[in-house]
Amino acid sequence: MHVDSLPKVSCPDSFAVCLSEPAFTLSGGMPAGGTFSGPGVTSNVFSPDVAQVGTHTITYRYEDGNGCINSCTFPLTVNPLPVVSCGNDTALCIDESAFMLYQGSPAGGIYSGTGVTQAGYFDPSLSGDGAFTITYTYTDLNGCTDSCDFQVTVYPLPQMTCPDDTGVCISDDPFALGGGLPLGGTYSGNGVSNGMFDPWHN
16 A cells, blocks of 8 residues: 655745735745635635734645645734824915925825925925815835825915005195905005004104
8 A cells, every 4th residue: 555645835934914905816835736725815815905904824735646635824914004194184375485294193204295395395386276185195114004185275365456546745634544455454654553644654
């Protein structure tokens, strides 16, 4: 009677993936041609989002031409995505200076979007007016990446009209300035106080 030995089987080294990675075909089991099984595995394809976060035991099973079967196992870790937050939306006027974006957490990520400079500033002179979606992207020590979005709104300057030039005599009484549009603004200059012009104090 002949007794066949079991095939010598080896598994790939343990490795880790991020939860967001797409499904992929497992490989590295020797001899080639066997099958993988375990949490998140279907037809030799591993799906991190099915397995979920944690360290999972994957089995490689090989059957040789004599019908003898052997197997081995290896750990496959699914790392979670970093928890990323963006902070509050913000708004400013188009004539304001560029400002550093800093609300993203954890610190050390990258901002991108209209009006964002390579140095991580938002510059309204680059974006123009409007509402812009800014993305903050962070990659952790495991190489796992996640992002969040927030909005920066840039307001245009109001369209203003000044009254026509006028002339008065130095002996005239103080009078209320008017004619500037839109209504509700303030006047300033020599001889002006609380919206009144006084020729004597010009």
